Amino acid sequence: MSNENSSIHEFDVNLICEYFSHLERQGPGSLEITIKALSFIEGLDEQSKIADIGCGTGGQTMILAQHTPGQIKGLDLFPTFIDLFNKNAQKHNLQERVKGIVGSMMELPFQAEELDLIWSEGAIYNIGFERGLREWKAFLKPGGYVAVSEASWFTEERPQEIHDFWMDAYPGIDTIPNKVAQMQQAGYVPVASFILPDNCWLEHFYALHARVQETYLKEHAGNKAAERFVANQRHEEKLYNKYKDFYGYVFYIGKKI
Secondary structure, X not given: OOOOOOOHHHXXXXXXXXXXXXXXXXXXXXXXXXXXXXXXXXXXXXXXXXEEEXXXXXXXXXXHHHHOOOEEEEEEOOHHHHHHHHHHHXXXXXXXXXXXXXXXXXXXXXXXXXXXEEEEXXXXXXXXXXXXXXXXXXXXXXXXXXXXXXXXXXXXXXXXXXXXXXXXXXXXXXXXXXXXXXXHHOOEEEEEEEEOOHHHHHHHHHHHHHHHHHHHHHHOOOOHHHHHHHHHHHHHXXXXXXXXXXXXXXXXXXXXX
16 A cells, blocks of 8 residues: 555554644634534523534634633543643633533543533544434433534445545445434434535645645654655545545534434
8 A cells, every 4th residue: 555545544643643733623624614504503602511522723613612602612532632722712812611621522521411512523533423423412401402524425426536545534424315314313303414615625724734744744854654644645635636526524413302
């Protein structure tokens, strides 16, 4: 297998974490898309409790906090991300309402029916879309919402190259109707689903990688693993540009029954 075709699962987690810590967002998205998804959520007030699961450094969390009241906790497995998250909260003067904590989405540190909203941009794949929706539901109040962005197929058929890539990277990828059905089967009323536009990938994600990659390779000069990882990221970008008509991220918003 060539360097560029290596699965991301083959790389050292510390190298991955260091690389993505230099990005405002750890996955495709934008201010406008976060606000659009939030527009489907009703009933939030100053007493509301919100959790951003797999929050990374909190790029989207700060947008949430600026556009909705309530207390927000961001949870991520990596302490480096949470340190940056809490610094971002202070920078935006949100530290009284927004706090990052280290933890696993496999074992959420919340009470049963404690939360009004669970948010997760580009991260639920770590536990799996269906499993995440089913397990996280227990922490939502009746009438609470879940809002997640998830890699999805736009067509029933797709070229073999991109099919094979995603079967290795995330076998849980599926079509939009199937994802909506999975949400409904997990006990939610599907409220909305919409495709993230190209600029969430090209302008707000991949365009920022070039600068990060240059610095990253200088800091890890001679490190073959770091070089392979950058090659892997560049390959992913090429695949997206080539096959973006067949897949992308979709926001799914559901309401607990």
